[in-house]
Amino acid sequence: MYTHGYSFLLSSGLYLPHLKCPSLSCLFCYFVLKDYQQKHPEVVVLDPPDAIENLHNRQSMLQDVADLDLSDCQGKVCVPRQTVVNKDPLSIPHEVMKAGLKLPLVAKPLVVDGTAKSHELFLAYDEFSLSELEPPLVLQEFVNHGGVLFKIYIVGEAIKVVRRFSLPNISKRELAKVAGVFRFPRVSSAAASADDADLDPSVGELPPRSLLERLARELRLRLGLQLFNIDMIREHGTKDVFYVIDINYFPGYGKIPDYEHTFTDFLVGLVQSKYRKRPTT
Numbered sequence: 001m002y003t004h005g006y007s008f009l010l011s012s013g014l015y016l017p018h019l020k021c022p023s024l025s026c027l028f029c030y031f032v033l034k035d036y037q038q039k040h041p042e043v044v045v046l047d048p049p050d051a052i053e054n055l056h057n058r059q060s061m062l063q064d065v066a067d068l069d070l071s072d073c074q075g076k077v078c079v080p081r082q083t084v085v086n087k088d089p090l091s092i093p094h095e096v097m098k099a100g101l102k103l104p105l106v107a108k109p110l111v112v113d114g115t116a117k118s119h120e121l122f123l124a125y126d127e128f129s130l131s132e133l134e135p136p137l138v139l140q141e142f143v144n145h146g147g148v149l150f151k152i153y154i155v156g157e158a159i160k161v162v163r164r165f166s167l168p169n170i171s172k173r174e175l176a177k178v179a180g181v182f183r184f185p186r187v188s189s190a191a192a193s194a195d196d197a198d199l200d201p202s203v204g205e206l207p208p209r210s211l212l213e214r215l216a217r218e219l220r221l222r223l224g225l226q227l228f229n230i231d232m233i234r235e236h237g238t239k240d241v242f243y244v245i246d247i248n249y250f251p252g253y254g255k256i257p258d259y260e261h262t263f264t265d266f267l268v269g270l271v272q273s274k275y276r277k278r279p280t281t
């Protein structure tokens with residue numbers, strides 16, 4: 001079994017030995033896997049490296065969500081308005097104005113490559129301080145969401161949702177009073193689960209199941225992936241307007257209750273469907 005960052009390889013129902021790799025998006029692993037795939041076309045590569053690569057860029061990762069039309073569903077799923085600045089930090093204020101983005105903004109490194117630096121995020125309260133940031137960056141409108149985030153884990157056809165604490169709302173008053181760009185800690189690794197917290201139902205209520213099922217199915221097809229998670233927030237003050245802010249490949253499934261069963265069911269299902277497809281001799 002090849003677990004780190006990339007796909008599971010199944011060869012006639014036997015797993016390959018586990019290869020250890022320190023990085024979630026190691027280029028070496030990427031080429032090893034590509035090479036292996038070419039030499040062993042009989043092996044099922046669950047999630048193709050090229051599709052995984054798509055999630056390592058914060059601009060391309062959200063494109064498929066932006067293209068979705070779920071208007072016939074119970075709710076709306078959008079992506080925050082955003083723009084990309086590749087080079088000149090001094091051009092950021094102008095680029096933000098050109099794109100018509102509203103403050104405050106979240107500044108995120110464009111490429112997610114498994115390093116701590118690629119997860120260094122900043123909140124920007126005024127346009128002039130934006131030049132202090134280091135491109136290449138995605139600048140995204142901050143969406144007030146009541147401080148709760150939904151992590152939606154996809155394992156093939158299975159969907160599991162957990163609640164995590166997130167950044168608090170930013171009021172107009174605070175925005176008017178504060179200036180500058182501020183680095184904020186990696187909330188996802190620090191935050192405790194919000195599943196047992198006494199949350200205001202208008203904030204903590206899970207997104208409708210039918211919406212999640214449709215979203216997961218569409219993204220599985222469009223991204224061409226089976227093992228990923230979606231970070232989604234509900235726009236504060238609405239019941240059913242959601243924003244996808246991040247998609248991660250092969251996330252820490254340990255955070256979902258009963259993940260062992262979800263995973264083994266998925267793997268057993270794969271082996272069974274492989275055997276079913278085999279021509280009988």
Ligand SMILES: Nc1ncnc2c1ncn2[C@@H]1O[C@H](COP(=O)(O)OP(=O)(O)OP(=O)(O)O)[C@@H](O)[C@H]1O
Pocket residue numbers: 080106108118119120121140141142143144145149165166167186187188189231245246
């Ligand atoms: N547009 C946004 N509006 C409001 N909050 C946001 C927005 N984008 C990000 N955040 C907050 O910042 C956190 C981290 O953002 P994001 O998931 O995009 O970055 P990341 O580097 O992948 O972080 P992590 O690895 O912790 O998930 C989110 O969990 C959320 O709390």
Ligand SMILES: [Mg+2]
Pocket residue numbers: 188231246
């Ligand atoms: Mg995230």
